[in-house]
Amino acid sequence: MMLSGKAKLAGVMGWPVSHSRSPRLHGYWLAQYGIDGAYVPLAVAPENLKDALAALPKIGFRGCNLTIPHKEAALDYVNTIDETARVVGAINTVVVDDAGALRGSNTDIEGFAQNIRSTGHMLDASHPALVIGAGGAARAVIAALKSLGFTRAAIVNRTPERAKALAKDLAPLALTLDVHAWDRRSDLVKDASLVVNTTSLGMNGAPPLALDLAAARDDALVTDIVYAPLETPLLQAARARGLACVDGLGMLLHQARPGFRAWFGVDPEVTPALRAHVLKD
Numbered sequence: 513m514m515l516s517g518k519a520k521l522a523g524v525m526g527w528p529v530s531h532s533r534s535p536r537l538h539g540y541w542l543a544q545y546g547i548d549g550a551y552v553p554l555a556v557a558p559e560n561l562k563d564a565l566a567a568l569p570k571i572g573f574r575g576c577n578l579t580i581p582h583k584e585a586a587l588d589y590v591n592t593i594d595e596t597a598r599v600v601g602a603i604n605t606v607v608v609d610d611a612g613a614l615r616g617s618n619t620d621i622e623g624f625a626q627n628i629r630s631t632g633h634m635l636d637a638s639h640p641a642l643v644i645g646a647g648g649a650a651r652a653v654i655a656a657l658k659s660l661g662f663t664r665a666a667i668v669n670r671t672p673e674r675a676k677a678l679a680k681d682l683a684p685l686a687l688t689l690d691v692h693a694w695d696r697r698s699d700l701v702k703d704a705s706l707v708v709n710t711t712s713l714g715m716n717g718a719p720p721l722a723l724d725l726a727a728a729r730d731d732a733l734v735t736d737i738v739y740a741p742l743e744t745p746l747l748q749a750a751r752a753r754g755l756a757c758v759d760g761l762g763m764l765l766h767q768a769r770p771g772f773r774a775w776f777g778v779d780p781e782v783t784p785a786l787r788a789h790v791l792k793d
């Protein structure tokens with residue numbers, strides 16, 4: 513579709529931004545729905561983030577996504593922040609409202625939940641979720657657990673202080689968060705109905721996550737935030753053990769939907785063709 517003078521504009525701010533798959537993802541939807549709009553990479557250095565966000569309404573942008581390293585810093589530069597994003601301490605989506613104010617939200621949270629729901633797997637949320645890692649991704653995952661029906665999660669992290677700080681910060685979510693030692697992770701698998709790797713272990717170039725799934729519940733679902741490779745060593749092990757699995761790419765695709773809907777006016781679909789398109793990159 514050719515852009516007209518009325519084209520709707522959005523993009524992704526990151527530093528660097530060249531690794532971002534969001535332009536490819538949103539570009540696919542813009543073409544699929546025949547929308548007069550563009551979604552562009554915006555290379556914004558940290559010291560320019562405040563000015564770049566403030567410029568959005570002035571240059572007619574409808575908003576943007578935020579990626580590394582801007583998700584936390586941007587909290588200070590938007591006008592309103594939704595409640596859960598504030599608790600999580602990060603935003604990844606900014607929408608310019610009709611009055612030109614910037615509204616920040618964190619769609620990674622719902623993106624994670626939607627990816628889990630897309631499996632159709634019946635989670636037994638009376639058993640806890642096991643969350644491995646305590647970084648920014650873990651925070652969004654834990655915030656999503658409530659909407660998946662969980663009341664309790666076990667958290668393990670190599671650096672225990674970080675897991676304790678996370679549990680303290682996320683107290684307003686009203687989930688019971690139990691922090692355990694890193695070397696207990698394989699024991700904790702026994703009771704978990706959902707196992708989530710939020711660390712970078714298993715990513716291309718990184719060592720695999722060592723986790724013994726032998727004693728896992730037969731109805732457990734295993735997922736990984738890592739999506740390069742799509743089939744991480746953790747997911748391979750889970751499949752070999754006969755457990756239900758879902759890879760991390762779906763979270764990336766689903767987190768993009770609320771922004772696209774707000775900027776371009778269509779609730780876009782996550783389809784196998786979209787997955788294939790994003791993976792071809």
Ligand code: ATR
Nearest residue numbers: 645646647648649650669670671674710711712713
């Ligand atoms: P993100 O925002 O993607 O979550 P992050 O905040 O840098 O990134 O968090 C990375 C996570 O991977 C952390 O839980 C980190 O553990 P530490 O808090 O102990 O650093 C975890 N991680 C990274 N490399 C690891 C490794 N080699 N072994 C164990 N955990 C690792």
